[in-house]
Amino acid sequence: MKSRRERMREQTSEEIKAIALRLLAEGGPDAVSLRGIARDMGMTAGAIYGYYATRDDLITTLISDVYTALVDQVEAARDAISVEDPAGRIVAWGEAVRDWAIAHPAEFRLIYGDPVPGYQPPPGGPAVAAEMRACTGLVGLTAAAWPHAESHQTIGDTTWSEFDADLVAHVRAVFPELPPAALGLALRMWGRMHGLVALEVYGHLIPQSRDPAKLFHTEMLDLVRSLGL
Amino acid sequence: MKSRRERMREQTSEEIKAIALRLLAEGGPDAVSLRGIARDMGMTAGAIYGYYATRDDLITTLISDVYTALVDQVEAARDAISVEDPAGRIVAWGEAVRDWAIAHPAEFRLIYGDPVPGYQPPPGGPAVAAEMRACTGLVGLTAAAWPHAESHQTIGDTTWSEFDADLVAHVRAVFPELPPAALGLALRMWGRMHGLVALEVYGHLIPQSRDPAKLFHTEMLDLVRSLGL
DNA sequence: TGTACATCAGTGAACGCGCGTTCACTGATGTAC
């Protein structure tokens, strides 16, 4: 049973994060400062140290939260499509990534770009757990598509040693039948989903394309087609 | 005939940029400040205003220079391969992008990420010219591959209206035979080359892959294969 | 129910820092006679 004080603490802690995200969305990475957050909350900057040990601590929490939200949404989009339709699930995953990125460009930059001036991420990265989930999600999609995709890939010379040992152990435990080339394919799919979205979010696609959504959709269709689905 | 003073001016102007780039490479975006540059040059911060009207002016010049250097290198890599080998030229282009990015990660971030805290790019973007060159280069590669690629693409419902009018005018002038779907393909190729490189430069691939170079190479081979080359 | 004490969230002032930018100036370099 949480005391009133505990509940208040949690609420304030959440409010700090919420306002930090709002400042991020409104003013970009530079706008996220302890003083700015405190100002917006009607507090003193020093008060935040009652909730986060340091500015970078807060940023790390933010990145982790945001990455988790992204993965939640992307997994949900995938699960809205039947497992009988691996191609649909891949496309849904990709489209969900883009939809989220377009809806939350500042958060996308926080995760995949330079987060905030002077920020030093903790060893292992600020959002290992969420990134791992994203990665295994992609491997799952690849595994489902592999029966069709295999014949379209050059699998001969790919070895497990090209990948991180922990990742390999995990993948082989969950999908014992999968060859190393499939893991490579999963990472390449990640790159393919990331590329156009990153270009668009950072403003490099807008001068060229009037319909980035369609461009991305075409790319996703081409992706599943190249998988033989 | 340039006077001695003029030559000195140019030299100092170049030195400012060179030191800014060194600081960027060594200390990240936050390290690029007029005071930091002046300190490194043994000058006063105010002296820089004799060369650049404002900090953002300098950054804009920097971005433009760096983007130009990238495009120079990428075009050279392409031109090292015979026009008889469109697939080889595409792969060379992609590999050159990655090689440059890995050799100059800070510069890559300057171009494709958030450049520097507080930087406000000029209208039209800081490196329109270089980006246009990159874009037309990709369209050229696509045009060369189109005879083989066409049958592998879904071209039916792509229209010119999905793209920027100026870009379309330029493309149609240079490659009158090319359909709109080819322009879409060029942009998607851009995304495909960008994705894995961006992930790697920003540290999202390293925890997973021990050999990102090979992963990227596989992706490029898959790209030309999917073009029917 | 009322009082005495402990907890602890938040204050406000201060610290030292580095930043972009301005400006009156100095002193070396160039030019004209």
Add this chain to the structure above:
DNA sequence: TGTACATCAGTGAACGCGCGTTCACTGATGTAC
């Protein structure tokens, strides 16, 4: 060649700013009797 003047690159001090972080404190909220 030598002198008088003009140009102009760079100085150094100052401006106001916002930042992260610390710390002695206040005053409200909770707890124990």
